[in-house]
Amino acid sequence: xxxxxxxxxxxxxxxxxxEVYRQHGGYASVEKALKTMTPDEVVDQVKASGLxxxxxxxxxxxxxxxxxxxxxxxxxxxxxxxxxxxxxxxxDRYLMENIPHRLIEGMIxxxxxLGVNRSYIYVRGEFKYIIGILNEAIKECYAAGLLGKSILxxxxxxDLYVHSGAGAYICGEETALIxxxxxxRGNPRLKPPFPAIKGLYGCPTVVNNVETLxxxxxxxxxxxxxxxxxxxxxxxxxxxxxxxxxxxxxxxYEIELGLPVExxxxxxxxCGGIKNGKELKAVIPGGSSxxxxxxxxxxxxxxxxxxxxxxxxxAEGGFxxxxxxGSGGFIVYDEDACMVRNTYNLSRFYHHxxxxxxxxxxxxxxxxxxxxxxxxxxHGKMKDIDLLVSxxxxxxxxxxxxxxxxASWPVAAAIRHxxxxxxxxxxxxxxxxxxxxxxxxxYNK
Amino acid sequence: xxxxxxTHKLHVxxxxxxxxxxxxxxxxxxxxxxYPEGQEKSALIPVLHIAQEExxxxxxxxxxxxxxxLLGITPIEVYEVATFYSQFYIDxxxxxxxxxxxxxxxxxxxxxxxxxxxEEKLGIKLGETTPDGLFSLKGVECLGACGSAPVMQVNTExxxxxxxxxxxxxxxxxxxxxxxxxxxxxxxKERLS
Numbered sequence: 001x002x003x004x005x006x007x008x009x010x011x012x013x014x015x016x017x018x019e020v021y022r023q024h025g026g027y028a029s030v031e032k033a034l035k036t037m038t039p040d041e042v043v044d045q046v047k048a049s050g051l052x053x054x055x056x057x058x059x060x061x062x063x064x065x066x067x068x069x070x071x072x073x074x075x076x077x078x079x080x081x082x083x084x085x086x087x088x089x090x091x092d093r094y095l096m097e098n099i100p101h102r103l104i105e106g107m108i109x110x111x112x113x114l115g116v117n118r119s120y121i122y123v124r125g126e127f128k129y130i131i132g133i134l135n136e137a138i139k140e141c142y143a144a145g146l147l148g149k150s151i152l153x154x155x156x157x158x159d160l161y162v163h164s165g166a167g168a169y170i171c172g173e174e175t176a177l178i179x180x181x182x183x184x185r186g187n188p189r190l191k192p193p194f195p196a197i198k199g200l201y202g203c204p205t206v207v208n209n210v211e212t213l214x215x216x217x218x219x220x221x222x223x224x225x226x227x228x229x230x231x232x233x234x235x236x237x238x239x240x241x242x243x244x245x246x247x248x249x250x251x252x253y254e255i256e257l258g259l260p261v262e263x264x265x266x267x268x269x270x271c272g273g274i275k276n277g278k279e280l281k282a283v284i285p286g287g288s289s290x291x292x293x294x295x296x297x298x299x300x301x302x303x304x305x306x307x308x309x310x311x312x313x314x315a316e317g318g319f320x321x322x323x324x325x326g327s328g329g330f331i332v333y334d335e336d337a338c339m340v341r342n343t344y345n346l347s348r349f350y351h352h353x354x355x356x357x358x359x360x361x362x363x364x365x366x367x368x369x370x371x372x373x374x375x376x377x378x379h380g381k382m383k384d385i386d387l388l389v390s391x392x393x394x395x396x397x398x399x400x401x402x403x404x405x406x407a408s409w410p411v412a413a414a415i416r417h418x419x420x421x422x423x424x425x426x427x428x429x430x431x432x433x434x435x436x437x438x439x440x441x442x443y444n445k
Numbered sequence: 446x447x448x449x450x451x452t453h454k455l456h457v458x459x460x461x462x463x464x465x466x467x468x469x470x471x472x473x474x475x476x477x478x479x480y481p482e483g484q485e486k487s488a489l490i491p492v493l494h495i496a497q498e499e500x501x502x503x504x505x506x507x508x509x510x511x512x513x514x515l516l517g518i519t520p521i522e523v524y525e526v527a528t529f530y531s532q533f534y535i536d537x538x539x540x541x542x543x544x545x546x547x548x549x550x551x552x553x554x555x556x557x558x559x560x561x562x563x564e565e566k567l568g569i570k571l572g573e574t575t576p577d578g579l580f581s582l583k584g585v586e587c588l589g590a591c592g593s594a595p596v597m598q599v600n601t602e603x604x605x606x607x608x609x610x611x612x613x614x615x616x617x618x619x620x621x622x623x624x625x626x627x628x629x630x631x632x633x634k635e636r637l638s
Binding site: 075084085086087088089090093094118120124125126127128129161163164165166167168169180181182183184185186201242243244245246250251252288329331333337341342345346348349352353355 | 479481484486487488489490491493494516518522525526529530531532533547548549550552553554585586587588589590591592593594598601602603
């Protein structure tokens with residue numbers, strides 16, 4: 001069954017405008033929440049829904065909200081994390097570009113539930129035109145009495161602003177985002193204290209992903225229990241999957257959690273199969289930070305059960321034979337992709353994006369990049385492969401924020417599943433040196 | 446809100462002579478009003494974006510000092526931010542800054558060939574500026590548009606589904622723009638003279 005929660009009505013002409021959005025039931029949830037529910041009742045509905053953070057970590061949203069410090073006399077803040085910069089992920093951009101009011105509706109409900117009167121959307125700086133779209137949508141809301149003082153005639157007031165970042169992957173980490181919003185470098189903070197206690201300006205703060213917040217309107221309208229019926233097990237609701245790489249139909253798809261990966265990959269409704277009639281080689285299912293899985297393990301778990309798009313199924317088998325749902329950035333590689341070059345590429349990314357605060361990450365990411373560079377270019381030695389595994393294991397878990405983990409997982413996973421390609425690079429340096437970049441014809445199957 | 450609080454500073458003109466136009470100062474004032482009293486520093490990144498756009502395409506020490514004075518913070522607080530974020534340029538850049546994505550999802554969809562084509566067309570390598578000051582070519586990390594790979598941005602405008610023909614067309618178009626309609630943006634020095 002096809003369920004649409006976030007992208008419902010997205011095909012309607014003019015849905016970006018408040019007028020059309022309201023014609024299709026938009027902002028009914030705000031009316032319902034503000035006039036008939038207490039803030040705690042909204043939180044309870046979100047808890048009952050089982051909604052989990054859609055930014056990557058998958059932490060239960062209702063629980064995150066319940067941690068907010070209610071005893072503090074300081075103002076509270078809600079920040080929407082729209083710093084989408086995980087390679088392979090472009091779902092939030094799609095959502096904000098096409099149906100910005102879905103996000104704002106969710107934010108008003110969330111802010112009401114949390115007792116927040118000032119809220120920010122932190123958008124990555126590269127999305128300049130998205131900032132324009134959001135500002136336009138916010139202006140419409142102020143004019144219609146959905147934002148500002150006494151929203152819809154109630155005594156609740158909320159100000160919503162868009163804040164622009166300036167190109168830093170690390171600012172997607174919530175405490176780095178808060179630092180950045182305070183006008184500083186995006187250096188993640190030590191936790192605890194968690195943002196729910198000491199966040200923006202030292203005040204209680206909740207940071208939620210765009211897609212997470214976009215679900216709140218539906219949950220208020222239909223109730224948490226209805227939401228929990230969608231999906232599979234503890235993966236409730238739908239998920240936006242942004243599919244890219246060597247497939248016929250890259251794009252953003254809303255799927256009910258629990259959809260088999262095989263159907264998602266090959267069905268005409270979704271990815272439509274591998275481009276140019278090639279064979280599938282590997283998939284990174286949740287944004288570049290999660291472990292890559294070879295064809296056998298992405299379509300079926302190690303136990304031989306079909307792999308599903310859900311938090312649990314993708315993690316089945318741990319990192320030995322599983323991965324993570326992450327942010328839903330679904331990167332597909334065909335048979336020609338060179339996993340060594342790909343891993344080198346991702347390593348360069350993490351080296352570039354490391355904030356430099358923790359030594360293991362700052363030094364380790366550049367070390368891994370240079371080792372991978374020499375393997376990829378035919379100067380590697382066999383012991384370099386084990387060196388990479390060793391460096392990765394020493395970064396993981398030893399840094400303030402998860403960027404260290406995110407940098408080491410792709411390397412460790414690529415070696416775990418595609419060790420023969422690394423060995424090939426060491427054994428046949430001349431073939432590697434003379435082959436066209438990124439191409440695996442050098443493996444002369 | 447408390448719009449008054451910064452008006453006394455919004456005519457700041459440093460020794461170097463860097464200064465926003467009155468319209469830009471209004472914009473800056475409105476951005477500062479988005480943040481609570483005493484948290485004007487939060488406006489730093491948005492204001493640096495404006496400064497870079499309006500004062501010549503890149504940030505130099507004079508501009509950064511001016512922004513510091515405007516927001517009531519120390520210059521070092523501006524420098525550390527300006528050097529941290531990849532969208533701020535400390536060195537002068539060309540009129541058109543081409544930022545081409547080099548991360549994996551673009552790379553496996555032909556992004557590496559696109560970079561090679563751009564280098565060949567412009568006669569420069571990643572990180573360089575053409576001698577006529579028209580183009581800077583930068584390799585950047587994921588632009589969040591992997592579904593339409595390969596992608597690049599020219600002065601924050603997205604160009605997607607790139608191929609060689611498209612690259613040739615875009616470069617030709619930008620070159621033509623120089624000769625016809627769009628006048629080059631004045632640098633802050635020219636603006637003042």
